[in-house]
Amino acid sequence: MTRLHAQLSRFEDAFPGFRTEIVEGSVVACPLRPHHAGTVFAAWKALGPQLGPEWDVVSDVAFPLDEDNEFCPDLAVIPAREANRNAIAYPPDLIELVVEVASQGSIRRDYEVKPGRYASRGIANYLILDPMNGHAVTMWNPGPDGYRGRDTIPYGPDLTIDSPLGKLKIPTAGLPVDPKARPRP
Template sequence: MTISGIDRLHSQLSKLEDMFPGYVTEIVEGNIVMNPVRPFHGRTIQSFWGIVEPQLPAGWVVVTDVAFPFDDAHEFCPDIAVIPGEAEAENRSAYAPDLIEFVAEVVSPESIRRDYELKPRWYASRGIANYLVLDPLKGHVVTMWNPGPDGYLGRDTIRYGPELIVHSPLGKLTVPTSLLPVDPKAPHPA
């Protein structure tokens, strides 16, 4: 599919979002998927954005819920993606996934399989060096690195609380996980 074809398809998906406010729309495995946005989801994005953006080298920016078509059956709108500032300045509705240098998703009850199983394979296949799964439902972050054709070869799970250091092509990113919101129903460490 060409970028103009992708732009047309995404503009159609944007109309769906306009008809159903409070939902994020993606194409996953050829299906249109709409997820409700919850307060902890939005707060996690805002907190993480505020932590990461000041640490980025010049020329890099954070975007959220912008379309990245991977193929005709997969168009993801990452919760956090770091792309070149010059690309973001184009203010488009869809960007090539090869622009993503760092990506993070925030888990919601409806996105567990996609965030933990499906998206890591696609993000790794494009060589995105670091993928973080921020999970306010479980109160932890899963950090993935060393991308390969079938997914990430490195993976750690860290409970919210300590400082997380991510060594990325963008430099060392420090994330004080204690600042990330946790669903009160999340299991807590003993």
């Protein structure tokens, strides 16, 4: 974990306005846009009050998964006692729910690479909020080869995640949708 994080920390200040993480052995810098931040904020605001005092939401902190992958999820639900340590990196085994917000540059990572890595670590729920397509993808039932359950739900109704922490709801009707990336009729 120390070697990976040492690599990543060299890049954190070099790319202002970008989030950096290590995916499949490569340092990846993703530009942050208003719809991305708005989606993260809305999901955090929805999830926080539903968690008991023993759980907390963290954002953009490192979770080294293996020698080639150190992910910085948009949101992760971990034990509050760990979040209170205010660390820059945490073991991925602490995560109960991961939320990623898809962007033009993160499609392959969010939809193909990360689900397998998160599932292999036993993370119970993985959620992708996608402002480009106006939908959410929820994955559950992790196994060594990926998640065995997957649903795609258009934005509009509240999204319910049946997690080990209980049923968590995220309103999707007001989530941002990128008008340039989503075809309009």
